[in-house]
């Protein structure tokens with residue numbers, strides 16, 4: 001049984017005529033890590049808002065089709081109930097900061113506090129979450145004094161601490177360097193291993209290839225294709241439709257034209273696959289060795 005179930009979902013923002021999501025069908029299993037890719041304006045954030053209940057409950061507009069998460073139907077469930085199952089980290093982490101708290105620790109504790117979680121348990125859970133995302137050293141800082149990447153970690157931590165069944169992340173590493181990005185992908189992978197379902201809008205295909213279970217490619221509000229990263233990320237459809245491609249895939253695709261990538265191999269999506277493939281071709285042939 002899918003924990004996330006979208007059927008024929010079409011959505012228009014208020015006072016607009018063109019749907020931003022068109023006939024989306026998407027089923028996600030519990031503990032699955034799904035990455036959503038797509039050019040700017042494809043509808044990734046809107047899809048995140050829909051999963052998180054902000055569409056239609058906050059944004060209003062016209063939502064058709066069925067959105068069901070954890071067995072609950074979106075249209076008949078108020079937002080305050082919906083958010084118990086789904087946590088969203090916004091594309092801009094600044095929007096996530098409550099403005100009501102002086103330190104990162106208090107900021108992360110805010111949601112638990114609102115739920116009336118006892119202080120001991122609250123402190124323990126906040127501490128655990130801070131350790132997990134690697135920001136314990138920021139606990140006493142003001143959320144406003146942080147860099148964008150640090151704020152993104154705080155946003156992620158404040159969602160994780162709530163232990164939602166479904167974690168929705170809208171470009172959660174956009175302001176991080178490669179090391180930070182890799183770490184955060186690692187944390188998210190771990191959450192999925194523990195049974196949390198993750199849906200993440202993201203551009204960084206190299207990391208998606210390494211960590212995600214499935215990729216959904218969105219274009220003009222429609223699903224262009226979906227499947228395992230190795231298939232979707234090497235598809236010609238992506239290159240033809242303005243999607244970013246992994247540098248490893250692009251390099252091998254070029255190399256193939258000069259017979260420098262083994263024909264029998266799948267195009268690579270990760271560094272390791274690229275290294276393995278290029279190693280096979282770089283050895284000189286018997287003829288080149290003069291044999």
Ligand SMILES: Nc1ncnc2c1ncn2[C@@H]1O[C@H](COP(=O)(O)OP(=O)(O)O)[C@@H](O)[C@H]1O
Pocket residue numbers: 013014016020038039040041042043044045046047
């Ligand atoms: N509040 C809004 N009202 C009307 N149109 C919107 C609103 N927010 C986003 N859009 C439009 O919806 C489309 C998809 O946007 P978005 O979901 O942000 O895409 P992405 O995250 O893939 O860049 C864009 O054409 C954007 O202009």
Ligand SMILES: [Mg+2]
Pocket residue numbers: 044045046091170
């Ligand atoms: Mg977006």
